[in-house]
Amino acid sequence: MLAGLLLGCGNAPSEDQRAAEDAAIADRVREANETGPPIEEVVPETISYPDMETNDLLGQGCAYAPGTSMGVRVIARETDAYLKIDGEMVRFAADPGSRELPSNTRSLYNGRTHSLRLAVGEVAQEGEIEDTTFEGTMWLYDRWDRVVYTGTGTANCGV
Incomplete structure (x- = not known):
């Protein structure tokens, strides 16, 4: 049982890996927030x-x-x-x-x-x-x- 716990600890990502994953997630969230909805064309009407x-x-x-x-x-x-x-x-x-x-x-x-x-x-x-x-x-x-x-x-x- 102790061996299973030790093996489980060895699979945890390092702090550098975790920081890189967090940065990638933050970049995807930022990109999603900055992307606007589809473009809606506007056709101005004649001013009478x-x-x-x-x-x-x-x-x-x-x-x-x-x-x-x-x-x-x-x-x-x-x-x-x-x-x-x-x-x-x-x-x-x-x-x-x-x-x-x-x-x-x-x-x-x-x-x-x-x-x-x-x-x-x-x-x-x-x-x-x-x-x-x-x-x-x-x-x-x-x-x-x-x-x-x-x-x-x-x-x-x-x-």
């Missing part, structure tokens, strides 16, 4: 003129319309930006530390569940008064910083 009036979105800013569509998907202003998702206007707060774009807009806006990154390229058309049309790109990220929507088209900036 009544949406703009209701949310007081008329005035200085940039309106982004992806593709060849004239339907505005994002309205960015100095302090905030709006996107229409599932029939609701979603507000994003400007990140004051991000790069400044035309019409005092910003390159990054943060919302409760998503963040919005904007960029403008070359001038496509100079306006007569203060409006200027650029090539514009928008990216919508989920809370795990994964792109759930991207669109490139025009960005009309001005008053």
Whole structure:
């Protein structure tokens, strides 16, 4: 019987083995906690003129319309930006530390569940008064910083 106990003691993992196993388990748990759920793509809807009036979105800013569509998907202003998702206007707060774009807009806006990154390229058309049309790109990220929507088209900036 004493021999059985001694043999049982010899099979126990060493402290180094136990520490390596614990580290591997901790890595798997950390990886599982950091992995988000499957990506849910978002397709922003066109912001209508009544949406703009209701949310007081008329005035200085940039309106982004992806593709060849004239339907505005994002309205960015100095302090905030709006996107229409599932029939609701979603507000994003400007990140004051991000790069400044035309019409005092910003390159990054943060919302409760998503963040919005904007960029403008070359001038496509100079306006007569203060409006200027650029090539514009928008990216919508989920809370795990994964792109759930991207669109490139025009960005009309001005008053």
